[in-house]
Amino acid sequence: MPNPPPEITLRYASHTDLRQLTELLAALFSLEPDFPIDPAKQHRGLALLLNHPERAAIFVAEREKRIIGMTSVQTTLSSAEGKEAALLEDLIVLPEHRQQGIATALIEQVEGWCRNRHIDRLQLLADQHNTPALAFYQSRAWQSTRLIALRKSP
Numbered sequence: 001m002p003n004p005p006p007e008i009t010l011r012y013a014s015h016t017d018l019r020q021l022t023e024l025l026a027a028l029f030s031l032e033p034d035f036p037i038d039p040a041k042q043h044r045g046l047a048l049l050l051n052h053p054e055r056a057a058i059f060v061a062e063r064e065k066r067i068i069g070m071t072s073v074q075t076t077l078s079s080a081e082g083k084e085a086a087l088l089e090d091l092i093v094l095p096e097h098r099q100q101g102i103a104t105a106l107i108e109q110v111e112g113w114c115r116n117r118h119i120d121r122l123q124l125l126a127d128q129h130n131t132p133a134l135a136f137y138q139s140r141a142w143q144s145t146r147l148i149a150l151r152k153s154p
Contacts, residue, residue, distance in 0.1 A: 003105065004061065005101075007063055008102060009061070010059060010061055011060060013067075015047065019043075021060070022042050022046060024067065024069075024090075024092050025037075025046070025090060028090060028092040031127065031130060032130070033127075034127070034151075049072055052074075055075045056073065057072065057113050058071070059071050059106050061093065061102045063097070068097045069091075069094065069097060069102045070090060070091075071089070071106040071109070071110055072088075074089065075119065078121065083119075086110075086121070086122045088107070088124040089124065091103060091106060103136065107140065110122065124137070
């Protein structure tokens, strides 16, 4: 996959981006029925990630000062690895900007962030019915596992 077009800027997100990031999450969650769209909650969650740069990051792709894509990553402590692992979350590129290498570039930002922290297990959750997303990840060497995600409100 080629690099993103030169007019695309990749950078860390900041608090001034929260409105646009919340809108992107609404677009993403419209594809994922497990996550209801709730702008107030999503805004709060994004702010929490930004408030903890020692364990999380949000990367954005920007064209002409408009954020057109984003992804987030956060660490978790892994008993299997005996150290930190990372979870890639919230990868979204607006439909009209897809197939340009932007999502790949965002994932590469996350991978670099992990390498800098000596994290060698990166995982993600994807909607099992989002065939294009699954094909995208598989084409970039992501492997399925035998694990399934379960959830419960305590």
